[in-house]
Amino acid sequence: MTPAASSARSGLLLLDTHALIWSVEERPRLGSAAKRAINISARLNHVAVSAILPWEVALLVSKGRLNLSTDVMVWVRDALSKPGVSLVPLEPEIAIASTRLPFDMHPDPADRILVATARYLGATLVTADQALLRLATRGNFRTLDASK
Secondary structure (H helix, E strand, C coil), X not given: CCHHHHHXXXXXXXXXXXXXXXXXXXXXXXXXXXXXXXXXXXXXXXXXXXXXXXXXXHHHHHCCCCCCCCCHHHHHHHHHXXXXXXXXXXXXXXXXXXXXXXXXXXXXXXXXXXXXXHHHHXXXXXXXXXXXXXXXXXCCCEEEECCC
C-alpha cells in the first residue's frame, strides 16, 4: 500500500503483538476502549497486522513466554483470517524507514518495523508498550493504549 492510499484509510488500526493476542484470545488485559475500537475498525476492514507479527508470536512461543490455545501456525492463520483483519507486507519502504526513523528509538527491530509501518500507513498503533506510548506523545506517530 502506498502512502497516498493510506491517507484514505486514516481510521486504520495497526495491532501490536500483544494487542493481537489479547484480541484473538479474548484476554481481559485488552481494555474496553481498545476492544471497541478494534471491533469498529474490523467491521470497516480497517485492522492491520504487520508481517513481523507472525515471527514475533512464533518467537514468543518458542521461548516459552507465550502459551496459545493451539499450534502457533494454526493460531496465526486463524488470527489473520478474522473478519476485517489484513496482513501488511514488509514493503522495502517500511524496512528501510525502520532504520531511518526521524527520532531516537530503542533498537528492537520488531518495534521499529511496527512504528515504521504505522507511519507508512498513517495508521494508529494499538499497543500497551509504555515506551511506544511515551514515544508517540512527541507527535511522530499515533497510538491507542491497548490496556484502556
